[in-house]
Amino acid sequence: MTRQFLDGELISVLTTQPLGGALDYKAPVGGCLDGSYVEVPLGPRKVLGVVWGPGEGKVDASKLRSVIRVCDVEPMRPEMKTFLVRAAEYTLTPMPAMLRLATRSPGLGDPPSMRRIYRRGSRETPNRWTDARRRVVATLDEFGGLAFTLGELTETAGVSTSVVKGLVAQGVLAEEESPRDQPYPALNPRRAEVALTNEQTEAAEALVAGVRAGRFGATLLKGVTGSGKTEVYLEAVAACLKAGRQALVLLPEIALTEGFLDRVEARFGARPAEWHSGVTTTERRRAWTMVAKGGAELVVGARSALFLPFRDLGLIVVDEEHDISYKQEEGVIYNARDMAVLRGSIASAQTVLSSATPSLETWANAESGKYARLALTARFGAAVMPEMRAIDLREGNLPANRWISDTLARAMKERVEVGEQVLLFLNRRGYAPVTICRACGNQIDCDQCDAWLVEHRFRRILMCHQCGATRPVPEACPSCKVKGRMAPVGPGVERLAEEVRGLFPDARLAVLSSDLFGSAKDLKACIKEISEGGADVIVGTQIVAKGHNFPLLTLVGVIDADLGLQGSDLRAAERTFQLIRQVSGRAGRAERPGLALVQTCQPDHPVMGAILSGDEEEFWRAEAAARRGAGVPPFGRLAGIILSSRDAKAVVKAGKALAARAEPLRRIGAEVYGPAAAPVARIRGRHRVRLLVKAERGARIQDALAEWLAQVKLPASLRLSVDIDPQRFF
Ligand code: ADP
């Protein structure tokens, strides 16, 4: 039973304010529940909070203030509180910041009134098109079935209210009064059941049994690309819906959601709730409220969907669980894959981690029996896994400014001539990673960051990939002022595309890179066109590695397989293996067999050997042995401490002060390395210094870290962030 607090009773309220935290208040007239969302006074302001239990009585009764009002949303459930507390403890995040993650819905406290929304109307076209009118219609089309308020629509489309009103008058737009936050249409788990293969059936039955049992369990669903992992976990979703519980599917990339929503609609007859940065605020509020009320059965979203207030969560799927975009590296630093397992365990939900190339963490958990393991070994239908071959770049003597070897070019020619598609993969956005002055040797870097500016020739700019700052490509060198000697060094996808154009002037070329598309819809349209045969050669960054299905694609060329192996990143081998296997998996997904040609200067490197042989288990075992020997994750614990400040001296001083007081860490047998300048030593004008804490796997690292960090008082201008289980060391 939820505890009830009566009028005037002493309660504790956790607010979202950094300095507020949990504070004592008096319950309002009419009382409130434990977990109620409330508005409370804090200094001169009104802030959002959640009733967090009885008050502690630390405040003088005369100074005690009352809750202003109780918001009209479902109270936070005890299970959600536990999740937030445990996630905060794990990531060393202050509770107010954790609560902010869980309340990222605008107008949470607003009354449930009617509101006016806009959709496409009965008429296709207005009497006359203007740019502004086109933008309005394009905005509505882009977001499919989502509703817009007037404010959202004018802002997103960048038009005045009169443009919208004008389109309403002509019937191109419809204006409707709609109750806020309608439930999502019911999904029918029996609508389009698929006939699974034997292997798929076995995996699906195991997942379904877990869901039916209604308990926690974590499962690695491992299967080669195209083996039907999605089909299999959709069976688990169906079982979850039949059991009357809610399901959550996390995807690593917004660009993938559209296609996935279509698939859900085909399978269950309606679209689920969506939660990611591309969703309008009106829809976000609706999703948040309906998830809490049970009016949303299935949510498809990005990592932050994990913090939605599910009423009864029975299944969490983390698709492409190895993807690094599950790691949030700003603000609250957390890994959604790990938090999914935590949430699942608290909610008695099945948690499915799906991948063709799982992370070593998950692989090790499956090996040790902590997670169950299901495998799909064959591609669905006639498709077979592509053949993999290395091209030794040391032999070919590629001329300067050319990156496609003769062997690769010949193979490309053969495919293009018979109407098959070729994909060239290079994980570098832009035209060239560095721009150098041939007169003085100066390389152009960012004013605010320790990073080279990258030329993006299609957009005629130089861009910093750390802070996003852009400027026009200069004609004269900023250093020696000599004109006309600025030259690109090294390839990006745009430059590679230029080479393809030179080699195959008649081939239809598509370049896929996240920065070349204005919107998810443009990207989706382009991907659709490619899959229907609208391009002969596709040049792309890692965006092409994920989940797209190109039936005509039979050749994948990896331009620089060594790229990811450079640097000292602990996961360099793992990442390279995953990415190249994933990209190669794009070839030969239909009847025609595929080939992957991997250009490398280190064909004898063990990682290349594993990529080429496809002996994945052998790779994981070798990688696990190496990491076990070094005592690093998943066989040891790491925590990164990043200090940053505009003052370069202060940041080093603070780092040294921390290193000198590491006693609490030594007590648990942990070691502290650093301070050292971070690999990217300056971002947005802030100097960055890192410390690394290394401990044994079972060590209670969080408590020791908290004690350690509490000892040193840092100046306010200095920022400190703690990255538990760091993925990248930048
Ligand atoms: P994965 O998620 O492992 O990459 P998918 O579930 O996307 O694989 O399946 C690959 C393709 O094969 C999809 O187009 C899917 O619809 C199809 N497919 C897989 N299994 C079946 C099945 N049992 N019946 C019909 N189509 C299937």
Ligand code: ZN
């Ligand atoms: Zn920058």
